[in-house]
Amino acid sequence: MSDAVAPTLRDLMDEPRLGLSVPDGMTEDLDRPVSWVHTTEMRDPSRYLRGGELVCTVGISLQTPQDCRTFADSLARAEAAGVCFGVGDGHDVVPEALLTQCRLRRLPVLVAPPSTPFSEVSRFVADHWLGAEIAVARATNALVPELLSSLRRHESVRQLLDGAGQILGCYFFLEPSGTAGDPGGGDSTAMTAPVPGLGTLVWVGRGERPEPALLDLIARFVRAAQGERDIESALARERVGQLLSLVERRMLLPDALSQLLTWPGFVARELTCSAWPTGAGALLSMAMPDALIGETPDLCLMLTADAVEPTEELSLPSGHSAPVPLTDIGPAIAQARIALELAQHRGGRVGPDQLSTLQSLLEQLPVAQLAPFKSQLIDPLAELDRLRGTQHVRTLRVFLAANGSLSETARELYLHTNTVRHRLARIQEITGRDPFHHNDQTAFVIALWAADRYAST
Known part of the structure; x- marks a missing residue:
């Protein structure tokens, strides 16, 4: 982090996808570095600031000139880099009283349109720091x-x-x-x-x-x-891989492994299977010399007598089964294989606890199979948001993340609960699905996941 370069307010202004602007007469001091992004609706957030933050707000608590004076004074006292004011929720424009107070304190102000969530601003700053x-x-x-x-x-x-x-x-x-x-x-x-x-x-x-x-x-x-120049070791891994493949396909009894292979781990009460990309056998042999490692044409399998992970960071995706007795090693291999497929999409490690989620199920389905959810439930809302500057998709996303709570959704979006209720009613009119109904909520979750997956491809 010490070698990272801090972004400036001008860097944020120059990023087209953020769509930020500067009020007239406030184009000075845009070369200030930004240490981080802090989102708040407090009138005095100074105790949460350490200096250099870009403070994001939609101004819910900034209703009077005194509110704006207190807010600007607290940011100047904490040496904040500036203010990013989001219009469209609490205020249609930046309050003139806030602009006046910020000018007096030489505190730069950036304006974020309704289409730019503060999370995008945070991501931009984080990308600079974590370059x-x-x-x-x-x-x-x-x-x-x-x-x-x-x-x-x-x-x-x-x-x-x-x-x-x-x-x-x-x-x-x-x-x-x-x-x-x-x-x-x-x-x-x-x-x-x-x-x-x-x-x-x-x-x-x-x-x-x-x-x-x-x-x-x-x-x-x-x-x-x-x-790998040790051909004997490579051939031994291939033989282990062949035998494990036979066990997975139920063409060989698991108990036969202990008769055909010499490995002390077979006496353990439970074994753990993990699956790795094909070709990883030599790396795993160095990192886990006590494990049983087999290479197959499409993946590498590793059996351990406990849940010990490689001591080295291998930077490889991997899938892991739950601990099982030797007699159940076939299903464990199949479980590890599925987990590896998910890990290759996500990166990192996927264990058995991550296989019993809706997301893991969706990740195993072809994206074309999820297309109807996106086209029927999200695309009409997104098109309306694009044409009219509304936020139906965002409201739906926050509502589902809040487990269907109107009050939590309103608090997250800084809206009145009646406004949230009105938007959800409008979503039902457009899609024919009720966001308050459990089955329809599941359909919306799938649709949003499909939309995100299409956007990332």
């Missing part, structure tokens, strides 16, 4: 599939590094242990990462220097690629 972490995540998403493919093809370390360098637009080489001189040959532009037992991974490039976490990731794959 390095986001860059690593994006590079990792591009690298890992190629590196796994390299392991599956049993390529050499040199071939693996060439593939990584092609993706990142740079060059990597492995400096063997015991080589005289500095790694990188004295090149001041080089970056290095240790590869235990093998030497030092060296990056050389003219572009942006990669984050250390990215070099560590590639170093782990270098170790795995070198280990």
Whole structure:
């Protein structure tokens, strides 16, 4: 975080998707850095501020000139970066009294249209602060599939590094242990990462220097690629994978595993199965030497005698079953496979507790199967919102998130409960579905999820 660059108010103004504007005569001080975004409807939020925040409000508590004076004074005292005022809910325009008080205190004011939720402003600022972490995540998403493919093809370390360098637009080489001189040959532009037992991974490039976490990731794959030269280990994983596949398809009794394979974990009362992307066997063997690991054509399976996770951060999606006795290992493999499919959509780790949710069920369905929910229940509302500047979709989303509570929805949207009730009645008129009816609420949840999924593709 120390290397991150804070966004300025001008950066937010220059972002077209936010649609922010500045009131006439208040274009000064827009180069102030923004430390974070704080949303409030308090007249005096100073005790919650630490300095540099962009304070977002729709002005529910700013009804009189004295309210505006108190608010502006508290922000100036806390050294806030400025105000982002959302119009369309509490006020149609920024109160003139607030503008006057902010001018007196040289406090910049940005105006957010009804179509821009404060969460979008927060996300923009967070993306700036977390730029390095986001860059690593994006590079990792591009690298890992190629590196796994390299392991599956049993390529050499040199071939693996060439593939990584092609993706990142740079060059990597492995400096063997015991080589005289500095790694990188004295090149001041080089970056290095240790590869235990093998030497030092060296990056050389003219572009942006990669984050250390990215070099560590590639170093782990270098170790795995070198280990893959042990053909006997690779063949053993393939044999384990074949036997586990037979158990999953009920072509082999689970008890037979202990007769065909030598693994101390079979004596445990319960086993846990996890599924990983194909090609991950060498990485898992290094991270979990006591586990039973099998490679199949479409995934990698790992059995452990407990719920212990790999000690290293492998940056791979994974699916995990509940602990089961050996006799139930077949269904456990199937459960881990389903969990892996979800993890490959979401990223990270998916366990058995995450398989019994509506979201996990939806993620397993083809997006085309959910299209009717979106087209019949969300598209008409979204079109009306676009044409008239209304907020039916947002109101529906907040209402469902509040478990159908009118009061909580009104409080979240800073509206009167009668206004929320009117909008929900209008939603029923347009869609023919009642937001207060349980079955229709489920349909709306599915429709919103489908709309979000279409928007992300």
